[in-house]
Amino acid sequence: MHAFAAHLARAWPLAKRDVMARYRGSVAGVLWTLAGPLAMVGIYSAVFQGVFKARWAGTGGDGVDFALRVFAGLVVFSAVAEVATRATRLVQDNANLVKRVVFPLELLCVALVMQVGVHVAIQLLVLGALQAVWGGGLGPSAIWLLLAVPWLVVLMLALALGLSALGCYLRDLQHLVPLAMSGLLFLSPVFFPQSAAPPVLKAVLAINPLSGPIEAFRTAFFGQPFDWESAGWSLGGALLALVVARALFARLRPGFADLV
Incomplete structure (x- = not known):
């Protein structure tokens, strides 16, 4: 536990530096972290509700309820997409x-997750406030x-x-990953609950690592039912992915200096 805390303490200055650099000179500062998700919620809610007359399956909620549930999904998806995209050039x-510098390079990954985690924390506080005011608490x-x-931290x-x-060895990943994340947005339960998906899409969602965290956050904020049996397999897969990714990083690390 002491070693873990020491790692976090060493990674935080890097994360803080990147957060400060990102918003230096900006009038709104870190509040810009809300602009993207909120704009997407507004646009997608207008399209899905105004054009397609969409309602959140399984609830009798109004437009606010739909927007809040989409916002919860976008918080998770946006965080994962940012980490995945930036990691390819980290x-x-x-x-x-x-x-x-003699430096434990895995701390770069920890710092990236911490930096994105700051944005996630702000967005979740806003979501909680909106749910408390307009969504029934x-x-x-x-x-x-x-x-x-x-769960989200492990995945990121x-x-x-x-x-x-x-990404250090395969430079094409910096172009492929953003494209993949754009497609994954509509193959994740961001705009609909997993339970309402058609059979073919349900099979895709079952192996999508984003499905579990998105549904878990919606369960936490809105009290919706959650398939914990399936979640167990998904969470286990995320933990296994972390072990494999850490081993891969350690295996490939000796060649980093020759490739950058």
């Missing part, structure tokens, strides 16, 4: 640390955040370790 973008199901948040860290290591 080693190259920190060449000075790779070449000149938070109930006892909020306790499931104790599972949903670590696995992606950061795996894609940063592979």
Whole structure:
């Protein structure tokens, strides 16, 4: 536990530096982290409800209910997409640390997850406030955040370790991953509950690593039913992916300095 805390303490200055650099000179500062998800919620809600007359399956909720549930899905998806996209160039973008400094490079991945985690925390606070004001409030199901948040962290860290290591060797990943994430947006339960998907799409959602965390966050905020048996397999897969990604990072790390 002490070693884990020491790792976090060493990674936080890197994460803090990147957060400050990202919003330096900006009038709104870190509040810009809300602009993207909220704009997407507004656009997609207008399209799905105004054009397709969509309603959230299994609830009698209004437009606000639909928008809040979409927002919950977008918080998770946006965090994972940002980590995956930035991880493909993480080693190259920190060449000075790779070449000149004796530094535990896996902390770059931890710092990336921590930086994105700051954005996630702000977005979840806003979601909680909106749910408290317009969505009927938070109930006892909020306790499931104790599972949903670590689950998301495990998934992001696995992606950061795996894609940063592979991205150093396979430069095409920096172009392929954003395209893949764009397609994955509509193959994840962001705009609909997993239970309402047609059979063919349900098979895809069952193996989609984003499905579990998205549904877990919705369970925490809205108290919706959740298939915990399927979640067990998904969470186990995320933990296994983290172990494999860490081993891959360690295996490929000796060649980083020669490639950046």
